[in-house]
Amino acid sequence: MFDGERYREEVLDPARKNGNTPPADLLVRYAVDPARPPRGAAFDAHISAVYKYWQQLGTQRRVYQKIVEALNAAHQKLKESDRLTAEHFLAERRRVVQEIGQALDEIVKELATDPVVAASALSVAAAPLGGAAVEATLRDLLGKRRVRVVDELWPLPDGPPPKGRAVQRSVRTLGLPLSLHVLAGEKDLSFTLRAGLRVGGRPLTVEDLDGVRARTERRKQDDRKTATDDLLTNLGGALRDGSLDRLVLWELIEAVRPAAGLGKLRVVAREATRLGLQREEAEDFALAVLNRGAVIPPRRDVADEIDELLGGGSLRAAERLLPSLPANQDDEVRERVRAATQRVDDLAARAQREIAAGRTEIAAELLTIAVREAADDTDLAGRLRTLAPPPVPAVRAGTAAGDRVAISWTPSPARTGGISYQVVRTRQRPAGSAGDGEVIGRTDGNEVADTGAPAGDDLHYTVFATRSEGVWSPGATAGPVSLLPEVTDVGAVTDESSVRVTWTSRADATGFTVVREPGGTPVRAGRNGFADEELTPGVEYRYLIRVNYPAASAGVTVTAMPQAAPTEVPDLAVEPLPGQDPGRLRLAWTRPDGGDVTLRSAAHRPRWNRGAEITGAELTTYGKEVLGRSDPGTSRRAAMSLPMPAGRVFVTAFSVGGGRVIVGPTVAVTNIASVTDLRARRVGPVVRLSWTWPDGVALARVRWWPEGGSPEQAEQVDCWQRAYRDDGGLQITTGIRAVRVEVSPVSRDGEGETVGSPAGLRVGGSGVPVNYRFTQTGMFRKTTRLELVADQECPLPDLVVVQSPGRVVPLRPDQGTPVARIPAQRLEPGRPVTVDVPVQSARGPYRLGCFVDDHTGDGSDVVLKGIPGGG
Structure with a gap:
């Protein structure tokens, strides 16, 4: 079914942006599914539906008139030449795809000569070939060639910032590539700029500039020292007023100007990199420099311009463009401008009446709504600025962190947004106006901190609200507050x-x-x-x-606490606690005569010899402190329990006191966390194992042996974590008997191999087939006998024979009456086990069945196969 809204968004909107050019692909132009194109009458009906949608859209929405006119003209041409057919559309699709493919190859070959390319260049190249869809293909092809597409060019300043020329003179006097190189001296400089200036990976601070100033302070006064002082002063000023990024960017542009004259992106990027700019940013910078001024804004008609001005709140500019509209056209646009003008004028008149009545805040609300539609009306904005907002209802002030005063207040009950506040500090009395006292903050929030408040005086803090500079509400005051900072x-x-x-x-x-x-x-x-x-x-x-x-x-x-000089810790012992908690260990030592004991662990032994004296700073460079639960000890012994660390670590005891540290004994602790969630699934003689690997372990050792056998005769295999993950587990062949399996983590390093505690489980057998049959012996007094035989040796479990009346064979032990029990024993090939079964007398037919008598619920390692008996 034809989806008009989706077609408009995915086909017509890109075509409009592509200069109102219909898509070259006829299947796309007419929304035909290339996988299942309709045929015959269904195709004609679909084409007719799309054509009607064009006409409807062009009538209802003026912005689509031009693209609809272009579509109609192309449609008529196809109709006159009898090419409105599915066959022609498909053939044309193949031709267009081939042509576009060849064109794309040439475009990619040309654009891929540089490491980056502007998105605008892709749009220009894709426009004749199909617009947005082709542009997306170009992005994919360039991505495969590792060419980055930059959607937004780096904005470059049009001219030098304040102090830019003065900085440039100082840089030339000092012979520096850029002003930033004053920080590096003889060292290489690396910085990034696009997301904010960062030198050596961190923001530039005033302290960095002060450090350079301190290094040059003792130099004799000459032209170079004067130039350095001027440069540091100008850089500090730019850092404080937020113009430093723009200053450095302008310097870069000036520095690469000769290279840019060659018109080669790689040359410009290489020069920017040489100056210290990070490589990827240097490529983006070079692209912006070479494309400077190359972006041409798209042409729009007057109606579109007026629509955009109305949407952006520029009503007066939209009114000025009305005479440019063609006569007798775009009446809808004219009506929209007229209605907006009427609304704004009504709001302004109502606001004036509210001002006359003394309700200034209601007037401010009305004017704010009016300015929202006519933001370019300076008269309305000026009238709004003259209306002071209501004062804040309450102000609170109190000391914070011991060295500052925190001031907060309830926001002004103004009915408009855009309210800001000024906080004024005075001594002994409240401020009478916004300029009466020392201004400590200006904010649109509702709290500030006074970090420079004088100590030991009664301070008052007054808050004034405003919509614009110079028009203030009455003040609201908190205080007095007395600041008494502590030492720090x-x-x-x-x-x-x-x-x-x-x-x-x-x-x-x-x-x-x-x-x-x-x-x-x-x-x-x-x-x-x-x-x-x-x-x-x-x-x-x-x-x-x-x-x-x-x-x-x-x-x-x-x-x-004054302390005696520390002495060496006499001894240190370590042991796991398998009986209490295998995941923990116990450290024990004898207390030294002087000093406190600190334990630290690391992956290697300390570089100092036992008994050496080191500083507290050196101590913190070795490993990390061991923390745990203190265990009861004697007056001379101390102990600590803590989680068992993974792998091998070295623990050293240090004696600390009086600013001195004595190195004590070192012990090695080796442990590997066990695997968890060990599981097994048997399929015949094959067992598939799975488990959860502990952190930091990449090798496991798997051992298995028959149940009841000796672990010393176990088979084993090593399993690497990568192979485990590739295979989804580990598969071992154990035979059909029950086995015991253990999985142990293994750690290998330069000091050898460590095998951790194993996790184990029992895997039941797949079942040894045991055949049985019931026979009868004797001529007159018949005896029923059970015979069991197996092809291989196996442990025969407890068995039970049950008898049930009738001709229905019992399928479970509970479906009959037990008449015989056979104790567990070994069954060997060629040596059957026979047992006489005392059958109960029965008047009618009966059936006998043999079953495993499983009291434990653990299952059996045999499978009984046979023919039930009976009479």
Whole structure:
């Protein structure tokens, strides 16, 4: 069935964008399914339906008139030449496909000379061949040749940014390729730019520029130092005002201008890469440089232009274009402009009446709706800007993080959007206006932070709302707030009998008070810290540090414990706990005479010898700290339980204290996590195994042996994870008897092979055939006898013989009365087992059946085959 909407979106819309050119493929043009084209009358009816849809669309929607006219002309030509047939359409499809294929080969060959190509170039090349569909094919072909298609060219600045020429003079004086090379010195520079400037993989900061300034500070004052200082100042200014990306991009354009004159993308990209731009970005940059100014906007008629202006809210511009419309045409467009003008004028008049009545917020709402349709009406926008919004209902201010004031407020109940707020800080009193005090923030949110608030003073924060600069609501105030910041970056260093504490404080702090607990002893402190000596080792001391402004802060507490010099840990032992938890291990050691014990694990032994003294910084470079559950121990022994690590690791005990670290003993811990979810499925003599591999294990060892046999005589095979995944499991041949199977993980490294704990299961046998029959002996007093025979040796399970009345053969043991039980025994080939069966007397016919007497439910390794007896 013909789907008009889908046809319009997939065929007609691309044809319109392709210059109102009908698709060359007739099957596409007439929406004919190439896999099942209709024939005869069905084909004619389909063509007629598509033709009628064209006429209807051209009448109802003006934007499709031109493409419909082109389709009608092409349709008439086909009709006059009797080529409106399925056969002609298919033949034409083959011809068009061949021609397009040849054209595509030539286009791809030409475009693939460069690593990137602009999407606009693909559109231009595809337009004569069929537009969007051909463009998609071109993308696929170029992708196979590893040519990237750039949909949006890198936007390039039209001219130099502020300070651009001054930066260029400094760069030339210093002989640098780009201003950024002042950061690298003699080293290579690598940066990216399109998604924001990043030098060496991270954003450029003011601290980076300050570092360069510090390195050049001691140079003698000459032209080069002056140029360096000017360059760093201009780069810092561009970084702060957000124009640094544009500055560097403009420098790049100027630097590759000679290379761009050759018109070769690879040459420009190579030059940009030499200057430090990342290779892929250099290709995109070169493409943008060579295509600069090459994009020609498509031609549109006046009606389309007016439609777009109305949709974008440019009513006054649409009114100015109305005289350009052809006379007696596009009345629908004229009516749309007239109706929009009437709506905007009505809204403006109503707003004026509300202003006169003192209801300014209702007026602002009406004007906002009007401006939405006529955003280019400066009078309406100006009237809206003169209306101040209502003040915010409530403001809250309080200290945050100890060194800043957080201010938040309830948004203004304005009935329009576009409201922003200005926060003003004053001392001792609220601000009288938006300019009365120090502005600490301007935002369209409802919170700011004052990071530069003075300490020890009563501060007031007033919030003003506005729709435009200079027209403010009345202010709403919170306060007073008194900021009393604490010291920061507090650090403590201990030795055997003293504690040294350092901190960072604000410049406006007037003094510091420190009290030591236990005892409440005052400690004399300076601006940057204190030293407390003659202390007792092993005692934890607490120091309360308060800052005076002159009012005192609440204070922060730091704890420290003087410690005796650390000594080497005497011993370290490690063992798994299979009886309690096979997934855990226990580490045990003797406590040293001095220092705290820290355990660290790594994949290799430490590079220091046992007993060596190292620094705390060196300690953190080795492995990671071992954390676990402390186990009860004696006064001299300590222990810890923790999860068993996978593979082989080395654990070392370090003694730490007084800023010193002593290297202790090292033990090796080897473990591999077991496989899980082990499963087996038997098919005759073949068993198919599956399991879940533990992380980090790529090899498993599989062993199996007959049930009841010795594991020492087991067969085995190694299974690599890649082969396991390719085959969907592992298949082994075990024979038909029951077997035991074990799967163990295996780890191999430079120190040998480690086999982990196995996971095992029992796999039942496929069943040894055992034949049985009932016979009768004796002339007068007949005896019923059961005979069992097998072709191979097997363990015969417990059997039961049941008797049921009638001629129906029992199929299960519960369908009759047990008359005999045969105990389990071995059955050997050529040596049948015979048992007399005491049959119960019966007046009529009866039947006998033999079954496995399975009390455990585990199944049997034999299959009974025979003929039921009876009389």
